[in-house]
Amino acid sequence: AGADALRADLAGRRVVVSAGGTREPLDPVRYLGNRSSGKQGWALARVAAARGADVTLVAANVDLPAPFGVRVVPVGTAEELRTAMVAEAPDADVVVMTAAVADFRPATVAATKLKKDSASEPGSVPLVRNPDVLAELVTKRPPGQLVVGFAAETGDETGDVLAHARAKLARKGCDLLVVNDVSGGGVFGRPDNAAVVLAADGTATEVPHGTKDAVAAAVWQAVLPRLARPPA
Numbered sequence: 066a067g068a069d070a071l072r073a074d075l076a077g078r079r080v081v082v083s084a085g086g087t088r089e090p091l092d093p094v095r096y097l098g099n100r101s102s103g104k105q106g107w108a109l110a111r112v113a114a115a116r117g118a119d120v121t122l123v124a125a126n127v128d129l130p131a132p133f134g135v136r137v138v139p140v141g142t143a144e145e146l147r148t149a150m151v152a153e154a155p156d157a158d159v160v161v162m163t164a165a166v167a168d169f170r171p172a173t174v175a176a177t178k179l180k181k182d183s184a185s186e187p188g189s190v191p192l193v194r195n196p197d198v199l200a201e202l203v204t205k206r207p208p209g210q211l212v213v214g215f216a217a218e219t220g221d222e223t224g225d226v227l228a229h230a231r232a233k234l235a236r237k238g239c240d241l242l243v244v245n246d247v248s249g250g251g252v253f254g255r256p257d258n259a260a261v262v263l264a265a266d267g268t269a270t271e272v273p274h275g276t277k278d279a280v281a282a283a284v285w286q287a288v289l290p291r292l293a294r295p296p297a
């Protein structure tokens with residue numbers, strides 16, 4: 066943190082980061098969720114604040130204390146995360162979506178606890194699609210704002226990790242896509258991470274295997290030269 070503070074290269078910048086994983090309720094006590102811990106988004110927020118940025122962290126079910134100097138907006142569902150991000154993003158210089166947003170949610174939420182012996186017991190759970198927050202933020206972004214996405218990918222018979230990631234970057238329309246290769250097992254909940262930062266201009270920067278703080282620093286290094294406007 067000492068070294069970060071010495072280089073206040075994000076001073077005057079407003080940054081909005083989403084972190085964690087959304088939970089989509091089935092009834093008052095149950096949800097569909099995912100294993101995202103929020104540690105990578107937390108590291109991005111912490112490092113940005115240490116480097117002088119004004120940071121808001123939209124945190125979906127993150128069980129970590131607020132990083133020093135960071136404003137935290139807690140959310141639960143994808144719809145809540147969307148509402149918070151759309152409200153926070155307009156005056157940001159950089160928006161980073163590390164949150165694992167559930168692609169689908171239960172079509173209906175039972176008002177009372179589902180009972181296994183009732184007639185309403187579901188044999189299957191009908192799902193509907195959640196909004197794509199990143200795509201919406203790209204569509205609505207003001208001139209000069211940088212939008213950064215994250216993707217955990219595995220290679221398969223249709224392409225390797227980077228091929229999938231390049232296609233996703235193009236599809237989403239964001240400026241940077243940080244890609245984690247999760248073929249070899251989970252990164253979820255672990256303190257370390259390895260990544261490639263893909264840019265819409267075609268460059269790919271490999272981040273050596275390191276801590277999530279190191280990945281965060283590499284993301285901010287990729288962001289800095291691409292910031293158009295001078296700091297406020």
Ligand code: CTP
Nearest residue numbers: 162163164166195196197198199214215216217
């Ligand atoms: N994302 C989002 N809203 C969604 C789904 C994803 O904003 N409903 C964002 C994530 O925060 C991440 C990026 O989009 O920054 C990529 O997420 P990912 O799940 O890899 O993309 P999808 O388009 O959902 O593709 P896939 O079918 O591979 O899950």
Ligand code: CA
Nearest residue numbers: 165166167168
């Ligand atoms: Ca997805």
